[in-house]
Amino acid sequence: xxxxxxxxxxxxxxxxxxxxxxxxxxxxxxxxxxxxxxxxxxxxxxxxxxxxxxxxxxxxxxxxxxxxxxxxxxxxxxxxxxxxxxxxxxxxxxxxxxxxxxxxxxxxxxxxxxxxxxxxxxxxxxxxxxxxxxxxxxxxxxxxxxxxxxxxxxxxxxxxxxxxxxxxxxxxxxxxxxxxxxxxxxxxxxxxxxxxxxxxxxxxxxxxxxxx
Amino acid sequence: xxxxxxxxxxxxxxxxxxxxxxxxxxxxxxxxxxxxxxxxxxxxxxxxxxxxxxxxxxxxxxxxxxxxxxxxxxxxxxxxxxxxxxxxxxxxxxxxxxxxxxxxxxxxxxxxxxxxxxxxxxxxxxxxxxxxxxxxxxxxxxxxxxxxxxxxxxxxxxxxxxxxxxxxxxxxxxxxxxxxxxxxxxxxxxxxxxxxxxxxxxxxxxxxxxxx
DNA sequence: GTCTATAGATTGATAGAC
DNA sequence: GTCTATCAATCTATAGAC
Numbered sequence: 001x002x003x004x005x006x007x008x009x010x011x012x013x014x015x016x017x018x019x020x021x022x023x024x025x026x027x028x029x030x031x032x033x034x035x036x037x038x039x040x041x042x043x044x045x046x047x048x049x050x051x052x053x054x055x056x057x058x059x060x061x062x063x064x065x066x067x068x069x070x071x072x073x074x075x076x077x078x079x080x081x082x083x084x085x086x087x088x089x090x091x092x093x094x095x096x097x098x099x100x101x102x103x104x105x106x107x108x109x110x111x112x113x114x115x116x117x118x119x120x121x122x123x124x125x126x127x128x129x130x131x132x133x134x135x136x137x138x139x140x141x142x143x144x145x146x147x148x149x150x151x152x153x154x155x156x157x158x159x160x161x162x163x164x165x166x167x168x169x170x171x172x173x174x175x176x177x178x179x180x181x182x183x184x185x186x187x188x189x190x191x192x193x194x195x196x197x198x199x200x201x202x203x204x205x206x207x208x209x210x211x212x
Numbered sequence: 213x214x215x216x217x218x219x220x221x222x223x224x225x226x227x228x229x230x231x232x233x234x235x236x237x238x239x240x241x242x243x244x245x246x247x248x249x250x251x252x253x254x255x256x257x258x259x260x261x262x263x264x265x266x267x268x269x270x271x272x273x274x275x276x277x278x279x280x281x282x283x284x285x286x287x288x289x290x291x292x293x294x295x296x297x298x299x300x301x302x303x304x305x306x307x308x309x310x311x312x313x314x315x316x317x318x319x320x321x322x323x324x325x326x327x328x329x330x331x332x333x334x335x336x337x338x339x340x341x342x343x344x345x346x347x348x349x350x351x352x353x354x355x356x357x358x359x360x361x362x363x364x365x366x367x368x369x370x371x372x373x374x375x376x377x378x379x380x381x382x383x384x385x386x387x388x389x390x391x392x393x394x395x396x397x398x399x400x401x402x403x404x405x406x407x408x409x410x411x412x413x414x415x416x417x418x419x420x421x422x423x424x
Numbered sequence: 425g426t427c428t429a430t431a432g433a434t435t436g437a438t439a440g441a442c
Numbered sequence: 443g444t445c446t447a448t449c450a451a452t453c454t455a456t457a458g459a460c
Contacts, residue, residue: 014443030330033244035435046445051437053443087418109328115385116321118242128389139395152419158396159408160417166382167375173327174381177340183351184370196371204416205372206299207364226425247453258427263455265425427460435452442445 015053017043023064027106031061031119065114065123068107069130075100076134086145087202090164093138095194098168102190108172135161160201167197227265229255235276239318243273243331277326277335280319281342287312288346298357299414302376305350307406310380314402320384347373372413379409 021042025034036057040047054060080093101108113119114127138161145151151160171193179187186193233254237246248269252259266272292305313320325331326339350373357363363372383405391399398405 012443028329030242030244032242033330036437037435045443047436048438048446049444055437057436112324112328112385113330115389116324117240118245118325131386131389132393135390136393136395146419149419151417152415155412155415155417156397156408158393159398159405159412161395162382162390163375163379163409163412166378166386169386170374170378170381173324174343174378177327177343178347178374181344181348181370183348183373185368186371193371196368197375200367200371200375201413202416202418203364203367204414204418205363205367206414206416207358207361248455249453257425259454260428260456261426267455269454425460427458429457429459431454431456433453433455436450438449439447440445441447442443 014043014045014049018045018050018053018060019064019067022060023068023106023110026061026064027109027113030113036060061119062123065110065126068104068110069123069126071104072100072107072111072130073133075103076137080137080141086141086148086150087198089141090145091194091198093141094164094168094197095191097134097165098171098190098194101168101172105172112169112173131165135165138164163201164197167193226255226257226261230257230262230265230272231276231279234272235280235318235322238273238276239321239325242325248272273331274335277322277338280316280322281335281338283316284312284319284323284342285345287315288349292349292353298353298360298362299410301353302357303406303410305353306376306380306409307403309346309377310383310402310406313380313384317384324381324385343377347377350376375413376409379405 018039022034022039025039025042036050037047039060040050043050050060054063076096079096080089082089082092084092111127111130114124115131117124135158139157142151142157142160146153146155146157171190175184175187178184186196230251234246234251237251237254248262249259251272252262255262262272266275288308291308292301294301294304296304323339323342326335327343329336347370351369354363354369354372358365358367358369383402387396387399390396398408
């Protein structure tokens, strides 16, 4: 025994295959529409094997959500830091957040499903915490920009944060369908979109005399 | 004339009860998680009665989506018209859209589910058309504002429309969870939110000298 | 139109061999 | 850990009486 060359993560190929298959299917069809049989088939294992590793369908789903949240959280811890001007920092933050969303569309889709409360509140709290955390980081960034007089002090920082975050979620959720409208030119270019959002927000949309 | 006191809609109480029950349950749990038995129980009719009136579960779902789209479409046909300045007209449009969404949260929830493509593309096209129609109305409104020199001409109208629409969807979808953050003050006041969005967008968020 | 009864398929989960 | 075989429950949908 002593388990010599053992990996603490024993390359448990089956569990990873099951998790990957489950994430894809849950994202595409939603929790209730996916059967364990379907997941097992897609992962190349037997149905009983899924239950052996994850106990119940609910627990498997919870593990999938946890995995997404964790990967997502690790990616945004140094977003928007640095000593650039606040316009650059907000652009950096927003662009990073959008890239993060687009880097795992399935995960984003599942978190959006959670936000709609389609499941009986299992992963919902975790998804809410993730959104709240990102939102508060952004609010803090904007507040600092106001203290440094780079951002208009009379604005509610949470309102500005709302406009920034909502644009990214909308890009992910609705842009695929708006892309076919001839009025939309930025649907296939996230970076250009982020720049457009920041430009528009910083300059404002009201026509002004060329003052200043 | 003619058609005296007749209703073409013969007050078919059962079908309406079924539709109402189905809309509520589908919105809360998603299509796959709801059984016909559950819908029939909630509507106060028998299971077979549901099949008699709607044929299949898919067709019932499609009818629910159609009903929501139709009610939604009727409500926005004169939004943003008038001869006010374009700031007022955009505020009017956006506030109306948000009120429309909040007036039927279940419907909005179902349309969001459609946008996530959880169903095999039945109502998805209709939901996409509705969003596209509203979006294009808004784009046109903004373009006219640019022609009248009330809105900065160098902006992409679709970008401005994106910021406006996304804010409303975000308010509906994510605000309930953000409401618990102490940084957010407008979560329970849609009208105040709409004003804040328009204010922020028109003035821009960059600090400027008090010029002009 | 509304119901009861039922058919036939599929589901989540378990038992037990290997 | 992995499998086959199986259970009981639930599902969509239909048949047929009233």
